[in-house]
Amino acid sequence: MNVRYVLFFLLSASIFTSCLGDTGNNPDPLELATVYVSNEGNFSDASGSITSYDPESGSSLQSAFEEANGRPLAGIIQSVKIRGERLYIVLNEANKIEVTEVGTLESIGTIEMSTTPTDFELINEEVGYVSNLYDGSVTVVNVQDFEETDTAIAVGSQPRSMVRLGNMVYVANSGSGSANTITVVNASSDTVMDTIEVGAGPAEIALDVSNRLWVVCSGKIAYDENWERDPANDVPGSVYILDGGSATVIDSIQTGGHPSDIALNNEGAEAYLIDEAVSVVDMNTYEVKEARFIDRTFSSIEYMPTEGRIYVGDSRGYSQNGQALIYELSGTAVDSFTVGIAPRIFHFIVN
Template sequence: MKIRYIPLLLLITVTLSSCLGDNGNNPDPLELATVYVSNEGNFSDANGTITSYDPKSGSTLKAAFEDANGRPLAGIIQSAKIRGSRMYIVLNEANKIEIVDVRSLESIGTIEMSTTPTDFEILTEQVGYVSNLYDGSISIVDLENFEETDEERISVGSQPRSMVRIGNFVYVANSGSGDDQTVTVVNGSNDTVEETIEVGAGPTEIARDTGNRLWVVCKGKIAYDENWERDPENDIPGSVHIIDGQTATVIDSIETGGHPTGIALNNNGAEAYLIDEVLSAINMNTFEIKEDTLIDRTFSSIEYMPTEGRLYVGDSKGYSQNGQAIVYELDGTAIDSFSVGIAPKAFHFIVN
């Protein structure tokens, strides 16, 4: 398949986790919202949602997709990405990708998937990739006709999750529930595997900085004994590996000591914010974790909003009740919070 590449468009995807107050559920017009939150939902109920939030007014709409379309998403949100005027919402259980207008959240189309999708990456206006959790593959999707193509899937590693594109290449994190430790590099020009990079155990998230370096969060593996009790002595600790996205080589790695789950990049401030047992800051020039803990608690997800210069985090509160998002200054001071849906998974910042 010959592909004509277009420039990457601005996307900042975020991940949430924590609590404070609640600004209610005031359904202002979606055009005013500058933050969307994708909430995973409860697997047994398939009730993932999108929450819209306006930082200026503090207004929220917890089920914004349902409000815009008169129907629920009816799936578990695995990821969501904004490209141009569209948001691509990846849902398992329903095994589909819902494509919506980024301003109104009105549905444009649905791509039905034959496997369990986890992430999406766009190649051109016509072609996208979808990572499939259970068969270790990438599917090719037709973005004009909203369908999975019949082209052969691309085999990658075990349980692929996060994907990031740089130029002609797509980097795929193979989590393997902690048993895989690779990032696959797929050449989008011919849909073949170009390289396999060794990283830490359980790579689950990839973030790209402005220098085209990839920050790969490797969760490690939590060990249990025969009684399903934690077995710390046999744990595989997590790490962060930094990859040069132009040469597909590992620049450096950071041993975290715990089991990190998320990262946010502040390119202007040269700081990365890592979720582990606590929230820590990493010097992006020296690749060292700063000695002083930023926030002495853990979160399920995080993102940095450049226009505000603040951190957004969220607290999932489990899978039986709505979660909470908290806004922090970079010194760790909490300044705002708002209620979101069940198991907040990511923030998406829109510039009005």
């Protein structure tokens, strides 16, 4: 999360910070900001989409990728990363990565994958990493030729979110709640350099401006033989905070529920965590200072510095369009707009 570039920046639940560009302490005016919402879509219809929203006018464009390219994404969005002037859209079902220009969403190329991709991370101008859900690996891809290479790095069970910090890439091994590790890959040699134990089911990683990794561990929801909820055997979730430079655990927060996403307000030293409600975490003390800041749950969350507001996504299931809601830091809802099916990630672009 929290990536700053000269022309663009991205803040998103699963997305990390590069040391390139400014720190965001002097944000651009609101009228220069654009919001992209990545919508997962319905699996049976492969209906992943991107909604474009203008905060100044309040206007939105559904299926913005389709409008720009005359074709749908035709897949289920697992993650989206903005790196430089490129946007990388990771889709399973179609098993591909669509690469577009950030400002126009016009297609630059497509990386066809032989695996089921879940996340992407850019290593340098030629190389990218792709985490693969079902074979416990990270595949090396050529982002100039838009090709999958023969190099695969064994990590952990069901890897999902990835974050690069210098030559280190942190990979969250979710294991559908049965795994509890972060694999640290040396991007210079494509080898595993360390494994860190965290809470059960790590799935999302956010990186703050102090190079701390905020790892959202969802735990595991238990079911009985009739596939009914079995709370007595649930494995509760947590948030682990890691030192990105030394690859060590700083602290952890036991939430008691099953957290799913986090947004970082670096300037205000607050993190906003989706669990049974939206809670506020003090980023200095690692304590929950307001357990039910917004007394409902959502599918995604992000903080927009240019507005000083929180954006959340309400999926409303997989059979109808979702909704994005905008909250002040007081917890008051101030606006909303329609998005696609199952809103997953917010991206704030400064032109």
